[in-house]
Amino acid sequence: MAVGITVAANKGGVGKTLITLNLAGSIRKSFPDAKILVVDTDAQGNTTKSFRVKIKNDQNTIYDVFMGNATVEETIVHTYDNLIDVLPANADNNYLEFDKMEEFRDTILEWFVDLVKKFKENISELMTLEGLKKKMNKHIDPSSNYFNALEGTFDNVQDKYDFIIFDTPPELKQVTSSVLSIADVVLVPYEPDLNGVDGVTHLISRVNTLKDKYNPDLRIGGVLANKVYNTNLHAKMINTMMKYTNRNNYHYFDTEIPRSISFADKLVRSGMPITMSAPENKFSQNFYKLLNEMNEIGLLTKDGTILEIPNQLYLNVEEDE
Ligand SMILES: Nc1ncnc2c1ncn2[C@@H]1O[C@H](COP(=O)(O)OP(=O)(O)OP(=O)(O)O)[C@@H](O)[C@H]1O
Ligand SMILES: [Mg+2]
Structure with missing residues (x-):
């Protein structure tokens, strides 16, 4: 690994x-x-x-x-x-945030349409920001994969x-x-x-x-x-x-x-x-x-194990700049 x-x-x-x-x-x-x-x-x-x-x-x-x-x-x-x-x-990576935002907007719209279909009998529950947020937490959170897009x-x-x-x-x-x-x-x-x-x-x-x-x-x-x-x-x-x-x-x-x-x-x-x-x-x-x-300090391994360095190239010679 x-x-x-x-x-x-x-x-x-x-x-x-x-x-x-x-x-x-x-x-x-x-x-x-x-x-x-x-x-x-x-x-x-x-x-x-x-x-x-x-x-x-x-x-x-x-x-x-x-x-x-x-x-x-x-x-x-x-x-x-x-x-x-x-x-x-x-x-291309300069456009990433913009393109992701468009994708994100579409996700939210799809999510909203699904939600309206699901709750059409009690539509008033969705008519406030608080109500929408509540449903969002319960069902899906469209923002959840924005900041961990490489997951x-x-x-x-x-x-x-x-x-x-x-x-x-x-x-x-x-x-x-x-x-x-x-x-x-x-x-x-x-x-x-x-x-x-x-x-x-x-x-x-x-x-x-x-x-x-x-x-x-x-x-x-x-x-x-x-x-x-x-x-x-x-x-x-x-x-x-x-x-x-x-x-x-x-x-x-x-x-x-x-x-x-x-x-x-x-x-x-x-x-x-x-x-x-x-x-x-x-x-x-x-x-x-x-x-x-x-x-x-164990940073070269996933589990913090300290490694043997096969080819030690640090000469440890202190020199003045
Ligand atoms: N220790 C150093 N001595 C002299 N010049 C340095 C040193 N470290 C970096 N530089 C020079 O400073 C400039 C910026 O370095 P570098 O590109 O590594 O920074 P960066 O954090 O990756 O920048 P950016 O955020 O733009 O990607 C480069 O021209 C680099 O050659
Ligand atoms: Mg850089």
Whole structure:
């Protein structure tokens, strides 16, 4: 059974995609036999492109999985690496909320017609919002599969992969909620600036709501600082965040991802995550450290078991930036 790991933040540019890609890369190198599925759910398609996947016009994407037009198996594509598959996304996903809303409206109308037929003798019971809501709870709730639209869609591929890693868009609406409703672990990255801390508390509160409603087994893996710079502001914000996670019993990752200008260039030039092209690189090593830390707290398995890492690539060399 694959463990489902997602990276989520309601803010853009905090490194969700970077972390997804390099987590996949570090897992690939550390567990040479592991099969990995990387799922892109962001209309920007950055993860898809980073694995050099090009989507043709009529090709299925995550949009089709959300809409129920195609299965996950029909949508997965192979990459240059025989142990990494990608479930691609493209700009179609921008229309998802709109199209789902239309589908949702039709569901409500059908439901209403059924209800009127059923209660035509006591139609007055349906004539107030309260009355309608009561019937809705009793019979069907048309909104019940809106925020967990991916429910069951990955069941058929659970045994084909060891790790399923989801990249999400910078929002907390239908797409991210649906991913959180089926994942096992969520990592929460943030940039330690003035708004970063607020973003994390909002996200975690939303995660807890979804957890209660749809996915009680979801584990908040921890809060992870990215783009860390050696400034007073960052030090102060990190301190605030650590206090918050401590108080609320969430893990705060000891691993920090520093801001590094040179690595982005490397990712583009080599066409693969830097953790794959250059595991010993100083920037890559942060992700290997993160992988070890995730393993130590049982985040790499569904049941919290700690794994033996067959190919240990974390060199544990402390260097100055
Ligand atoms: N530690 C870092 N050092 C330097 N640049 C970084 C770092 N992390 C991310 N970046 C850069 O910041 C930009 C945003 O990163 P990324 O795309 O991973 O964020 P994101 O959260 O996925 O954004 P979005 O919400 O738009 O999908 C990218 O150009 C990326 O190369
Ligand atoms: Mg992204």
